[in-house]
Amino acid sequence: MGTLKLLQGNEACAEGALYAGCTFFAGYPITPSTEVAEYLARRLPRIGGVILQMEDEIASVGAIIGASLAGKKSMTATSGPGFSLKQENIGFGMLCEVPCVIVDVMRGGPSTGVPTGPSQSDIMQCKWGTHGDHPVICLTPAYVQEIFSETVRAFNLAERYRTPVILAFDEIVGHMREKIEIPEKGVLEVENRRRPTCPPSEYKPFDETQGDVPPIADFFSGYRQHITGLNHASDGFPVNASPRIHTDELRLIRKVEGNRKDIIRYDTVLLDDAEVAVFAYGVSGRSGKNAVEMARAEGIKAGLFRPLTIWPFPVEEVAALASRVKAIIVPELSLGQIVLEVERCAKGRCDVQGIFRVDGDPITPAQILEKIKEVG
Template sequence: MAKKVALLQGNEACAQGALYAGCTFFGGYPITPSTEVAEVLSVELPKIGGKFIQMEDEIAAMASVIGASLTGAKAITATSGPGVSLKQELIGYACIAEVPCVIINVMRGGPSTGMPTGPGQSDVMQAMWGTHGDHAAIALVPDSCQEIFSETVRAFNLAEKYRMPVQVLYDEIVGHMRERIEFPEPGELEVFDREAPGVGPEDYKPYDSTKGQVPPLAAFGSEYKYHVTGLNKADDGFPTTKASLVDAEERRQIDKVLDNIADIESYEEYLTEDADVVIWAYGSTSRSARYAVNELRKEGIKAGLFRPITLWPFPEKRTAELAKQAKAIVVAEMNLGQMVLEVERVAKGNCVVVHEGRVDGDPLNPGQIMTKVKEVL
């Protein structure tokens, strides 16, 4: 049978991806350009016995997502930069308390209220360092409506598997544009469900590292009773200041990501094999870059595209290899220089690294990228 297809907006595809992944809770506060994610889930979640709650503000919305997830629900919120700023304290809480959740950030201009209906890519460093303290982060940056669907599913999988918040960031252009989506059949995409505790309630410890890098999370409010806090804690969840315990827990929570890069990393390359110039771009900007690569190739310029799909953890290994192979890397992003700092860091001076940005609300177009490539060659 032919697959079900539909012309969907990026935001609608995100909501459909969440449903495919088994999401049963949305807590949020409406904000352009992310509102359609909430709109669709407000209609669909009640139909499957799920819950949709519009909270009193962005902070409460994040708290509701953490609470829902602790009870065992796959939980999501959708917002934009101003909302993500407000959520930071609780994102840190979800990091240290190790609560799986998915945060959608449909990026607009900033800082502050910025330009609500204009696109931006200036929240990418915030996705890593927005909340204080050492922590790992996972952030995914899809570039099409189909990929928003599948990356939302993957965001839930990674959140549940590694017991942590996962952010999906896409700019207003991809969030609001419409493309044909093929709905995957059930079972076609992996859907990861949280591991069961494996021990009875009396023996359960929520942070028992002898159970592995990611100890299983029992449903809060069930017969499993445990303590949840933002303080550094011992394996039973109660606060501790014991140096060895604090150190081990801090490191485990970062290593659970860094030791599993192969599972988390995802990127795409286009004509990089013989590329003299690699355009390093993500989200809608990578689509401009692909157009630019094709045009540059017609002119005899060996250009290629590296497109991270997992932005955090940063794709260090492959970026470093490309820096050794290419004469130059052009980092194209709708901000005034963010991921370029990471590219420079791992390029270690092996090639020229330049930045092409834009923050006026217009898309970073192919012509702009082509001009930059020609300048650098």
């Protein structure tokens, strides 16, 4: 039996990080993510960890990349405006293959927007916020318990694939409180990065002959490291030559896209015989579940697909769904972002309709039910 607590989503995220072995947090406070930092500021120093309030968001990602390269599990947390600033170093982390976790608690935007209001309008930024072709893993929990477990999973995926992992949830689930059970140590799997076993003289930090995810040594452990945001050879030093750049870029993408089965996770409710599907994540997924239950009570065959991994996108799953339902409804707290991805996967095999809302309130089950009846 674990420990029962009434926690905010943001606090559960901090607990998940601690459970996963995070010992370093750097950030710059911003509503509605600040409680993640506050909670860790109380807890990390007591276990020998470090929390730094940096001068800005770019430096915060720089700091967690540095800590990770020194062998520590590290995390930062922010919201829209700060997430925009972090993008430069997020790209650096992706190219340099540095395991770390970036939390984005989504609020209304663009710009300073609505600091205390919920949103899901950073979801495309999670995928395309930094420039260049890059691998992205992004998780979207919807319940406080799930924020805990998905934070643990975010750290595991970061370690397993040697890449930054983004955890994106909206202000409502970040700030709401629910009862959660924090499991005893050992109940949830906690993974650690593969470190080199070769002698230091033979070590290359980006050695593709070791597989798509080469082992990574800790700084100051005797293994020579060279880290640069320039495309690099297996020893880490810059290259400007074909075909290395091409093959290495392909490897970066492949280590995520080629492991979709391992990375993609989702929840479904009454979906097997559904004629109308609701595709929704975060707080909209919670509304979607109630809407589906209400529709079923009225004899309408509706079901829910709730992605926990939004990137890489569950392309095959949505394509298969589109082949067997009449319509997919996509409620989201934006003016229409993830609906475009659903349309892309559905390829016209079924009707795809969005429900969009950006006034600071969540989409209600009744709003979704109305749409289910309209298309059903």
